[in-house]
Amino acid sequence: MSPVHVSPISLRRVDLAPSVPGLVEVVSPGSFAMELGIEPGDRVVGVNGQPLVDALDFHFLAQADQVVLDVERAGSLLRYQLEMEGDEFWGITFADPTFDGVRICENACPFCFIKQIPKGMRRSLYVMDDDFRYSMLYGSFVTLTNLSEADWERIEEQHISPLHVSVHSTNPELRQALVGNPRAGSIMDDLRRLERAGIDFHAQFVLVPGVNDGAEMDRSLTDLATLGDRLKSIAAVPVGLSRFGQMRQSKQIRLSRTCMRTLPDKQISVRRYELDEALAVIAQAEPWQQRFWAERGNPFLYLGDEFYLMTGSPVPDTAHYGGFPQIEDGIGITRHFLDRLDGYLRRAKTGTLEGMAATIACGTLIEPTMREAAARFNAHSGAAIEVVAVRNEYLGGEINVSGLLTGSDVVAVLADRPGDAPLFISDRMVSQRNGLLLDDMRVPELASALRRQVIPAADFSDIARELRTRKTQRAHRAA
Numbered sequence: 001m002s003p004v005h006v007s008p009i010s011l012r013r014v015d016l017a018p019s020v021p022g023l024v025e026v027v028s029p030g031s032f033a034m035e036l037g038i039e040p041g042d043r044v045v046g047v048n049g050q051p052l053v054d055a056l057d058f059h060f061l062a063q064a065d066q067v068v069l070d071v072e073r074a075g076s077l078l079r080y081q082l083e084m085e086g087d088e089f090w091g092i093t094f095a096d097p098t099f100d101g102v103r104i105c106e107n108a109c110p111f112c113f114i115k116q117i118p119k120g121m122r123r124s125l126y127v128m129d130d131d132f133r134y135s136m137l138y139g140s141f142v143t144l145t146n147l148s149e150a151d152w153e154r155i156e157e158q159h160i161s162p163l164h165v166s167v168h169s170t171n172p173e174l175r176q177a178l179v180g181n182p183r184a185g186s187i188m189d190d191l192r193r194l195e196r197a198g199i200d201f202h203a204q205f206v207l208v209p210g211v212n213d214g215a216e217m218d219r220s221l222t223d224l225a226t227l228g229d230r231l232k233s234i235a236a237v238p239v240g241l242s243r244f245g246q247m248r249q250s251k252q253i254r255l256s257r258t259c260m261r262t263l264p265d266k267q268i269s270v271r272r273y274e275l276d277e278a279l280a281v282i283a284q285a286e287p288w289q290q291r292f293w294a295e296r297g298n299p300f301l302y303l304g305d306e307f308y309l310m311t312g313s314p315v316p317d318t319a320h321y322g323g324f325p326q327i328e329d330g331i332g333i334t335r336h337f338l339d340r341l342d343g344y345l346r347r348a349k350t351g352t353l354e355g356m357a358a359t360i361a362c363g364t365l366i367e368p369t370m371r372e373a374a375a376r377f378n379a380h381s382g383a384a385i386e387v388v389a390v391r392n393e394y395l396g397g398e399i400n401v402s403g404l405l406t407g408s409d410v411v412a413v414l415a416d417r418p419g420d421a422p423l424f425i426s427d428r429m430v431s432q433r434n435g436l437l438l439d440d441m442r443v444p445e446l447a448s449a450l451r452r453q454v455i456p457a458a459d460f461s462d463i464a465r466e467l468r469t470r471k472t473q474r475a476h477r478a479a
């Protein structure tokens, strides 16, 4: 294997740097690491004499024919000299995938949601990450504006793919203003460089009404359509404005980053979509989707579910989503949720949940769909599930998706309704990383405030499984 370039522990702007870089959290049973005797709590400090900056570095370097692995355990250094066969499954999960912290952005997007959230929410929410490693590992979106030449070379050399790129607009001047960074204007050059390197990427537009939709969106789509099949999909989501964001906009407060001073004098005014504007986006997308169907075999351009739900338009069918390439970003999650319900209704016998009751708390946007879905579920299973829509008082009613509800919002609506029946909340409300809700509440604390069991669930299959277990337990107690 040729020597690789490994950037030194980053001198760039980072946040959430782990106190113990390279800490092993989990060793999978039956893995190569377990065979070697590596344990949770060990620290991987280097491979072949090179320090590591993240888990990607580890996996790249540890693929060599011969590996010298340095591991620190309780202050002692263990050195493993390994002849590799090439098909080893390392099975190491690090406590933090990036040993040098999370790279933060050098932008000042006028619609930045992180700048719109109040104090007191979970710490990780305030991290303005723009880190290509998280983009590859977890699907978070990056702007590519903070990449040094060394970063580009590393992406190319280690084939860090796929990436998820916030494009917003291919018009250089407009993208500079939308991203708040004079380096943002070279996006098409950046995407072509990814393409030349064989890196797959998904693109995203955060649409701001009257700014980058309409003719500007046509221009962006025309430019993106010139790219080959390394571009895997394009998503367009409406801008989100919390009540703090609205105040910020109404006071015309701009974000104060040094780079803003060198921008062209283009002030972006951000507001939410009105009904007719959202319908216009759906109508504008359709001919593009037809063109992409013909050219690429799927609609390729996917609108955020909000466009359909807020206009009362039917969400597209499963075939439209072509494998749901951007479901991590919530694109097509409503159709996926309904598909899972249909699957349950096809599989499950009728009447199996007679006598079981529960409540689902959801955001106001999905409420009509959720009520309809619960009615179908109840009619088939015999359960009595009620749906309660919860307004987002914490961030403001314009933020109406279930995943951004806080514990205090749920308490405000359901505190006076304790009981034996469980309350199901969206599992998207709970951080996978630390189990916290947006306002730092934990699920057991929420349960205690509501005096009823609270269960995060993804869909009706999860709910059915939980109710079936409870019904069985109840039958055993009665026997």
Ligand code: SF4
Residues within 6 Å of the ligand: 105, 106, 107, 108, 109, 111, 112, 113, 114, 115, 127, 128, 129, 130, 143, 179
């Ligand atoms: S890239 Fe833009 S939206 Fe993302 S964190 Fe930075 S300023 Fe906010």
